[in-house]
Amino acid sequence: MRRVVAALFAVLLTAVPAAAQTPLKIMVGGIDKQIYLPAKLAAQLGFFKEEGLDVELFNSTSGSQAATALxxxxxxxxxxxxxxxIDLQAKGKFITDVVQFSVAPGEVVLVKAAEADKLKQPANWKGLALGVTGLGSATDFLTRALAAKAGLKMQDYTLVPVGAGDTFLAAMQQGKISSGMTTEPTVQRALSSGTAKIGIDLRSPEETRKALGGDYPAACLYMDRGWMEANKPTVQKLVNAFVKTLKWIQAHSAEEIADKMPKDYHAGDRALYVQGLKDGKVQYSPDGLMPAGAPESVAKILASFSPNLQGKTIDLAKTYTTEFVVKANAGQ
Known part of the structure; x- marks a missing residue:
């Protein structure tokens, strides 16, 4: 009799459905780039599932394409x-940053090794082809900001969309670009091959302030503001997962982080991947909060070159929120 009861109990247990997980689709503007590492790392660590989320990550070649998908x-x-x-609000589109991944762009301007001393100065970019991941992308914005700060006008240079990784390296090796902005792991690959040298380093807040004249927090998770307002419990769970991830990054070494990432993200050389993490780890936010005064700084830098912002009033309070991050940190 006991066996029969036990068997019936087992059947009842298997019949009870597991707690339903909320499905979410997130686009990443280059999923294997270290600037966006927290997205995949959160999945690898199981933090999405811990929050009851079924997150599907999609890859795009640039941030501009990802924004279009949203x-x-x-x-x-x-x-x-x-x-x-900020750029999209100037065009009448309201999207909101709900958790800040980084406190610096994490980008590097690479210049042809043979002309490194000259090309390190943006004032010398006049008449040159400059590589960016895509037109309208953040590397487009940052390159234009550096050029404008050096006194150049948009017609003084040409931006060439070359992506990242193999396509970026090929463009530089073949002379299609003299300088280009990219991120890890492409940076280490270019340096190790002797193809390029570092011209301008935007991987730390200090170096970013020197180059741009102010703070420029970059990688984040942003959403349509209307959808965010209508789905706050789900957004909170997602932010909880990312804040856990950012704290995990702070508590672990570059080697330990690399071990958690898919091997194909190493681009064939784990040692270079780890070195990139060591050089760029300072970019990651320790808590997901937007640094004080940073939105104003980013808006000022964008306005230095972008016609989209001329004559426009931007409501910065609608470009980001700390509502979810504050609660996530309180719950850690």
Missing amino acids: LAREVQGVVGFYDHT
């Missing part, structure tokens, strides 16, 4: 640069 309602969130929230 506006088309193809995804519920984008892992991209904060500057898009």
Whole structure:
């Protein structure tokens, strides 16, 4: 009799459905780039599932393409640069940064090794082809900002969309670009091959302030503001997962972080991947909060070159929120 009861109990247990997980689609503007590492790392660590979320991560070649997918309602969130929230508001589109991944762009301007001393100065970019991941991307914005600060006008140079990784390296090796902005792991690959040298380093807040004249927090998770307001419990769970991830990054070494990432993200050389993490780890936010005064700084830098912002009043309070991050940190 006991066996029969036990068997019936087992059947009842298997019949009870597991707690339903909330499905979410998130687009990442280059999923294997270290600037966006928290997105994949959160999945690898199981933090999405811990929060009851079934998150599907999609890859795009640039932040501009990812933003387009969000506006088309193809995804519920984008892992991209904060500057898009300001640029899109100037065009009448309201998206909101809900958790800040980084406190610096994490980008590097690489220049041809043979002309490194000359090309390190943006004033010498006149007449040159400059590589960016995509037109309208954050690397586009940052390159234009550096050029404007050096006194150049948009017609003084040409931006060439070359992506990242193999396509970026090929463009530089073949002479299609003299300088280009990219991120890890592409940076270490270019340096190790002798193809390029570092011209301008935007991987730390200090170096970013020197180059741009102010703070420029970058990688974040942003969402359509209307969707965010209508789905606050789900957004909170997502932010909880990312804050856990950021704290995990702070508590672990570059080697330990690399071990958690898919091997194909190492681009064939784990040692270079780890070195990139060591050089760029300072970019990651320790808590997901927007640094004080940073939105004003980003808006000022964008306005230095972008016609989109001329004559426009930007409501910065709608470009980001700390509501979810504050609660996530309180619960840690």
